[in-house]
Amino acid sequence: MLSKKKYIPILAVAAAISIGAGYMHISNTTAYFTDAEATVNTMSVGHDTTEIVETFTPPNEVPKNTETTYTKDVAVRNDGTVPCYVRVFLDFSDQLARDGSKVSADGTNYYSMADFASHLPSGWTYVSTGDLSGYYYYTTALKTGESTSSLIKSVKTTLGSYAAQNDFDIIVHEESVQAGNPDGSGAMAYDAAWKAFLNR
Numbered sequence: 001m002l003s004k005k006k007y008i009p010i011l012a013v014a015a016a017i018s019i020g021a022g023y024m025h026i027s028n029t030t031a032y033f034t035d036a037e038a039t040v041n042t043m044s045v046g047h048d049t050t051e052i053v054e055t056f057t058p059p060n061e062v063p064k065n066t067e068t069t070y071t072k073d074v075a076v077r078n079d080g081t082v083p084c085y086v087r088v089f090l091d092f093s094d095q096l097a098r099d100g101s102k103v104s105a106d107g108t109n110y111y112s113m114a115d116f117a118s119h120l121p122s123g124w125t126y127v128s129t130g131d132l133s134g135y136y137y138y139t140t141a142l143k144t145g146e147s148t149s150s151l152i153k154s155v156k157t158t159l160g161s162y163a164a165q166n167d168f169d170i171i172v173h174e175e176s177v178q179a180g181n182p183d184g185s186g187a188m189a190y191d192a193a194w195k196a197f198l199n200r
Contacts, residue, residue, distance in 0.1 A: 049080035050176040053147055062157050064164035069156045072103075075149065076174050078142035083179040085190045086142065087135040088151055090172055097168035101157040110156050123149050132194055139190045141179035 055073040062068050076086045091113065092098035102110035105121040117126035123140050127133050138148045155170065177197045180187030188196070 047080050048078070048082050048084035048176045048178045050076050050078055050084060050086055050142075050174060052172055052174050053077045054172070062159050062164055064159060064161040067156060067158045069154060071153070072155045072170060073153045074151045074172055075147050076138065076142075076176075077147040078144055078176070080176075081144060082181070083141040083143050083187060084176040085138065085179050085193050086148060086174055086176045087132075087137045087194065088172060088174045089135055090151065090170075093169035093171055094163070094166065096159065096163035096166070097157065100159045100163055101155055103152045104154045104156070105150065105152055107153045110154075116152075121149050121151065124151055127191075131198055132191060135175075137190055137194070141187050141190070 053075045055071055057071040059068050059070050074088070074090070076088065078084055078086075090103075092101060098113055102112055103116050104110045105116075105119065109119065111119050117128065117136075120126060120136070123138055124136050125139055126136050136151055142148065177193050179190075179193055187193075
């Protein structure tokens with residue numbers, strides 16, 4: 001953006017003297033030099049930035065045929081500057097570990113991964129079909145600094161002797177999408193926001 005221009009007139013006199021036919025001719029020339037200043041204004045655009053907030057206390061080992069319970073408290077926080085929706089992919093890296101484990105949203109009631117989608121904590125839903133499938137969605141837009149409720153709080157694992165010999169991971173992956181304007185206006189439902197983002 002050009003903020004201002006100023007013109008500084010400088011009189012330059014060029015004297016061309018010609019002598020002839022008994023007269024003197026003097027030519028005057030006025031020149032203008034320009035000076036310009038520019039100001040660049042950078043506007044900061046809102047952005048959504050989220051992170052997994054987790055407490056994890058893994059057991060030293062998972063002994064064969066022994067039930068082991070450990071803390072795995074998973075939530076997501078909005079660290080950005082705009083409201084956003086979040087979704088989480090949650091699973092085990094190994095099918096044997098998946099089959100031998102149950103998760104809990106309250107630390108009391110445990111469900112297999114197949115059944116957990118029907119026993120989610122308040123605010124969470126699981127989508128099993130269509131473009132949005134395979135994720136747990138938090139259905140309320142998070143304002144800056146807000147966190148979801150815990151998706152899970154603990155895990156209970158019992159592995160057979162073969163499975164107990166192999167390490168496994170509990171995979172937690174989160175994503176976010178802007179839910180509306182920084183002032184909270186213009187928000188759409190969680191599924192509409194995700195569809196709009198994925199189909200752009």
